[in-house]
Amino acid sequence: MTIQFVRRRLLASAAALAAARTMAARPVLAQPATKAVGALDLVVAARAPTTPTGLTLSKDGRMFLFMPRFDETTVFTAGELSPDGRVVPYPSEAANRPDPSRPAETLFHVPNGVFDRNNRLWLLDAGLMASSGEPAPGAAKLVCIDPATNRILRTISLQSVVTKTSSLNDLRVDVRPGREVAYVTDQGQDGEGALIAVDLASGRAVRRLAGHASTRSVPGLLKIVEGRVLLKRAADGTTSPIEGGANGIALSPDGKRLYYTPLMSRRLYAVETAALLDAGQDDAAVAATVTDLGEKGLTGGLIADSRDRLYLSLQEFNGIGRRDPDGRIELLATDPRLIWPDTFWITGDGWLYLSSAQANRRPEHNGGIDRQERPYAIFRTRIDAGPA
Template sequence: MMLRLARRTLLAGTASLAAAPAIAAGRALAQPSTGPHGALDLVVAARAPTTPTGLTLSGDGRMFLFMPRFDEKTVFTAGEVFPDGRVVPYPSEAANRPDPARPEATLFHVPNGVFDRTNRLWLLDAGLMASSGAPVPGAAKLVCVDPGTNRITRTIPLQSVVTETSSLNDLRVDVRPGREVAYITDQGQTGEGALIAVDLASGRAVRRLADHASTRSEEGILKIVEGRVLRKRAEDGTTSPIKGGANGIALSPDGARLYYTPLMSRRLYAVETAALLDAAQDDAAVARTVEDLGEKGLTGGLSADARDRIYLSLQEFNAIGRRDPDGTVEVLATDPRLIWPDTFWITDEGWLYLSSAQANRRPEHNGGIDRQEPPYAIFRMRIDSGPA
């Protein structure tokens, strides 16, 4: 793989966010610079209750954030963001109150959500009540919301494809003539990940590549974020390594390949979606379609554009990267406010949106001390393509 570095410091943000100094507190503001297609703009300072790992936008520009229920501070797990930074429970406050007696009807732990081509919002619910522990029986699911009425229209259970140590993480939905499918990553709580493919028409879900090297956390990986080695750090001073299996995913423009990577891995992989979906093929047959695409850095979220280029949330460098189809990787933008860049969203108008989740500042990485500094920054950058 050829690596081409083009790091740039970027625009400090829009004037409307002057009232949000916490985002840049204690850090030098980035200086203006022109990127290949535009500067990185700070769009909104979101007053989310806790770590916003997921981000999506509707066709008419409504913005939504998703905050996994890592602990009791997660008062709601899915929210809509308003221009003034308010984040309110979505689709309702009642839907965000997890109820083990009604697991199919309430939201527990939503790490991400996406809009499909028909402007339906799909929420991925991992069914967890904390960062670890078994999913609540019946709570793991896909939830479809009509943004026109703000009502849940369908729920697809995922109980059959989760395990006692599952941690469902990311979601892509592919709706086109003759195809309505979803792909999910399970990063696992012990680093043993998997991919899940769902036929949305029938609701049939299959768990794939659970024992494959491409979905597992790699041993010995050193991840440094904001100048500090990332580890689990308990209040008593003990530490343990981070484990994270299949995490970020992206779809090729034709929907034929799913790109994915473990959280703790520098490798990018691809697998044929036809194999994932074909119930007649066993895991060995699916594994034969896996391709190791090489080094891409340590990342969280991924996204692909219409030119089959993959955007990379380079968490070690507070940066946005991009991998071209020939394997070339370029660092498009860096900014000290990009603290744990996570989920991307690409609009039809050629805007790349990105959340700054601050997950490395959570208590479990800091001896029980919460070092997150709300509000949480949402950025966007002009690119020369639309979504895949």
């Protein structure tokens, strides 16, 4: 079914934004939407067993969901979604049974996966057995799968670039003539994030910008989702703040800039990918290429289109925003059923897909009570561009 939305000025939410204070190296101008970009469609109600934070589509339209292993209720962490809403383990049920004795061969905690330009599926495995705790030795990795055969083609270990408090979160893969690289965010369980750059040809990975202001959780930041302050809420009534470092990432169309933001931050940053990948550059040299692009609201996932515009999962507004290269931001759509919009994907025929993950309704935010409502909604909207 199709739900029509009347786009409204982002300035209508100025009171909430002002309360969170406007911080910009240059003004970010809130603008009304100036061109119809299509309706927001409910594509499918996914009968996923638990919180689907990640989503991607193959060139022939197969859709895959990724469900991090937050706790023991996670039945499987990577799945394929059928048009009727069924979600089955992918690439197999056996591969989704985490085995610490076979860390390179089994999937532990997959928050996201993406297709490259050659239609190969890359999975990011954080190697966790729960939402916290040290990654299992050897379990943090990238896994490349051929969707035509459902066979695992390659596994690249990330053991050398994770720490005891790592929580790998998002992934972008850039494959073009003369380049095969990947970029990963580590949001850190303590909010101390980092970026990871991987040369896919050699398997060499480097950890970058750990401890830098652009990858760290901002203390004291207030995040309101569905009219409620987001906190960790234990069953005994105690609360603690949310911490989340480098989280969402997006790649510019030319592959020269990586956009990123901490989960608990309103600011958007960019860094030169050449510096991230250059083993001869130290972190100070990499940091010199970081640009603060100003405020963009509180978001989860990011993605760039072929016009270098960034789509923003505006979780406080249950909506989708878009940032133009000149810094202007517009609110494209909002709906109360778009609960914790998370991961985006853009198809070659100009559809923007995103998941409604309901992460704020998980037990850890609600005194041990699971308030998620199954099935999980997957939406899409027409845009006037293709993927970056």
